[in-house]
Amino acid sequence: MEMAAQLTQLKQEALDRIQAATNTKELNDVRVAYLGKKGPITDLLKGMGKLPAEERPKMGALVNEVRGEVQEVLEARMVELEEKAVEAQLAQETIDVTLPGRTIKVGNAHPLTRVTEEIENLFIGMGYEVVEGPEVEKDYYNFEALNLPKGHPARDMQDTFYISEEILMRTHTSPVQARTMEEKKGSSIRIICPGKVFRRDNDDATHSHQFNQIEGLVIGENIRMSDLKGTLDVFAKKMFGDEREIRLRPSYFPFTEPSVEMDISCFKCGGSGCNVCKNTGWIEILGAGMVHPNVLEMAGYDPKKVTGFAFGMGQERIAMLRYGVEDIRDFYTNDVRFLEQFQRAED
């Protein structure tokens, strides 16, 4: 057969086989078979020597053309088959993305710690130190140094667990203030004091013989009641939202004079009245006041020269209001189904 015809036939054969190949391996076989060193096209090139010299260039060009064309089609087919192979592979690797992930078990802080630390952080930002004191206290620091001498009727406000005549379970965190004032004799003070406190109560949905308080104390020259109000306003807005308003109501604590209670506008209804604020629009949050001169004096401060304010609140109450906890005992039962609800962040 004439060489040109042979070439055309070879080309057609090669193209058919390229088309027929279903995977890269078959296609590689085609490459080797037709374009390899031992393939028919190479053979044809080798046989060109037998041709007359004037035909060789023409023939050479033709061979190269065929070769090039086969090569090109083969490469294209190769890309196509490779893609198919990858697709097939990926299809095979497909997983059910809705199956559950391998959980990373993470615990979380107790809700009362959450509240405590939030308050601590807020006041640390305003330059307060965190000071703690003992849960078992002397009558002196718990009462007497706070202007509550023995026999004072206001002692009835705090039913006390006594250990002996002079030693008791502290009924509030205020003794930490008395201790700190005694220690820092004369110098100014900015502290926040969290801790556990105890009262003679039967545990029920709204009473607990143990609960938490956090108190603040600022002592310095020319500390005014307006400073107390301003500080509490910052606190209320940071803790309960920028839209919160505060109001002070006169009250009574033996260790402050004047004494106030602070309400915030209800964070649930905004003041229009709801079950959280018992339709008053206001929620009682804390007690506060200007440190009583007797308290300053007993701790070695001169009430003519320095003044101060103090405030105190209960974390349980705040947590109950904020998170809608209905039974105070839930904080002490440590049921995991309760605790784990305090995992996530809040705005």
Place this chain on the structure above:
Amino acid sequence: MYVSLKWLAKYVDISGFEPAELAEKITRAGIEVDGIIDLSAGLKKLMVGEVKEKEKHPEADKLNICQVDFGEEEYSQIVCGAPNVAVGQKVIVARPGAHLPGGKIKKAKLRGQVSNGMICSLQELGIEGKVVPKAYAEGIYVLPSDTPVGSDAVEVLGLDDVVLELGLTPNRSDAMSMLGVAYEVAAILDREIHLPEIKYEATTKKAADVLNVRVEALEQNPLYAAKVVENVKVAESPLWLQQALMAVGVRPLNNVVDITNYILMEYGQPLHAFDYDALKTGEIVVRLATEGESIKTLDGKDRTLKASNLVITNGEEPVAVAGVMGGFDSEVTDKTTTVVIESAYFEGLSVRYTSKDLGLRSDASARFEKGIDPNRVLPAAERAAQLMAEIAGGTVLEGTVLVDELDKTPARVAVSPDFINSRLGMKISLNEMVSILKRLRFDVETANGLLIVDAPTRRQDIKIEEDIVEEIARMYGYDEIPKTIPVAETSVGGLTPYQEKRRVTRHYLEGSGLFQALTYSLTSDELAQKYALQTEETTRLMMPMSEAHSTLRQSLLPHLIEAAVHNVSRQIPLVALYEIGSVFLGKGEDGLPNEEEHLSIVMTGKWLDHAWQGEHKQVDFFVLKGVIEGLLEKLGLSARIQYVASKQEGMHPGRTASIVLDGEVVGFFGQLHPKEQKTLGLKETYVAELNFKQLAGAEVEPLVCQPIPRFPSISRDIALVVDRTLEAGTIEAIIREAGGTLLKSVHVFDLYEGANMPEGKKSLAFTLTYFNPEKTLTDEEVVAVHDQVMAALKEQANVEVR
């Protein structure tokens, strides 16, 4: 304290203010109104009727069929079940269409008999049973015979009234009286106050001729006044008086006692009425009791007195516990004709302690112990005499039998306006201040730029300048105080290193899957020292509320384990809890127990439960140990810690380790003893109790960053056959010792104790990593040190290299 607005209106004009509005004003000025009670709530169309006929119900023993006159053409038939219903009574009737708190009244048939409504008891009108007069407690209420039939019963009963419930703080004892509240309201509303006018005619017979009074304990009783009223007719009080008392929560008894209670409420001055004849001696001697002396009080109880208790005697024996409660034998009864009215000033502390000693609190003691108004003792006695004459038909003997050593001068406070303004951070004018103090009925003058204030004696709480600051501020309005921030040298604030470490610990443990628990510091005697790391003398409450919370804990574990039991019994698959809290050990120099913070952990259940990919793991010793190791790494203490197998009461004897820091035991952890687990209903449970104070309190080296390694490290694995009892820690220590500075780390990567092992042996495999921060290690160097390690192991631990 309950305040009837009808009653209050006798002294101060409160018109123009709705009860809620008035309550809000009172609250904002300093006395919290806890409740507003509308006495007519739920009452509608109640009518006064007269029972004209009564006959037994043919079908029911306890029912009567009554014909009741309402002033209409015909009588109305009403079936009544009250035992005390009788012909001629004026009664309260709820006719069909009327409303009671229990619901709307309809015409009904009772056992076949038509009943046009019901005749009412006071309880059915919503009045609390405990204030209903005893005579009517079990039946219908009977109105005075002159009450017109057909009139509105709510009006007749004075139930068209609203009562404010005040939540009084202990300083405001002045508001424990209607007059005190009237002064407060007059100041708030800036209105006049009208005091009761005291006017009566006394006979010429002198009280002092029939009664002698002597006070032997002037310190406790500086003022004692007695008035004598003869010809008293003890009877039921007039309706207005009964109503006034019931409205403020007092049960009417008889006119004499009701008068004393009325004045107690009106003036805040406790009074006591004695039956003069029952006193027997015509004498009153006030003295301290003799130890062990006894008296039967009004409530019929015999009480033994202490020598510190003040008593009123008839010169021979006690007839009343001063300021607390009267005596049974000298009580006013139906037969009483001559009454001695006692109005006295008993010193607060004395009454307080006596009331505590006897476990007896009364309306009187509550007022005395907070301090009554010295200037109201005598007016109250006169007011009582007046009412005895007016209401009980009594003849008041002339004069008052009196012992009076009481200082009644008001407290004087001098304060400058600047002082007030600088305390408040405000600029209130002097005039404004004076005007506020005048509204409060304080005597005020200005001199040398100072306000000279004489606080009325009813306000026992006003003593110092700051008290005046508060009065001005609360009347001026706390809303007017500006908001400022303290101006002082800025302080940095923050946490102590210990407090920081506590937070680090918290975050680490929570990140490790543990929830923070919070349990009680008070526990039972039995649990106080259970699982304690260290026990010392325990601290116990004098009067615990319950045995379960009687003693301070020395370990956090008992309560934490209780929490685990709680959760496990509720099918919680994994319980992983920790708590940081105080334990209370022995007694320090200051007499207080030593408080140390401990960290406890309890873990039980499915630690890893990724079921569909087949990953499961129960909590075991090494899960807990891993948590602890991580914590000690966080606290920078790892290198100083040793774990030593140990025995601990309540713990598994072969699965418990002590944690040793710098040679000192600072905690233990391991498995609960299987016996304990069984008792508690727990499966394998692992616990830890660590002395957190020591861990977080231990000083650590400053954190200095090491350069990132520039040279490669070389690892060698070795597998050793060793005695089964030889601890991995011992082998590791030998390896570390022999490996010197080039040995960077040692890790156990395999433990085999199964088949094919010689008896009493196990196989332990370690990866040793060598590293020189200065240069690339050569093979020769590694071989040299590794050979040393192997030699040391053979020599010291008798190992066989596999």
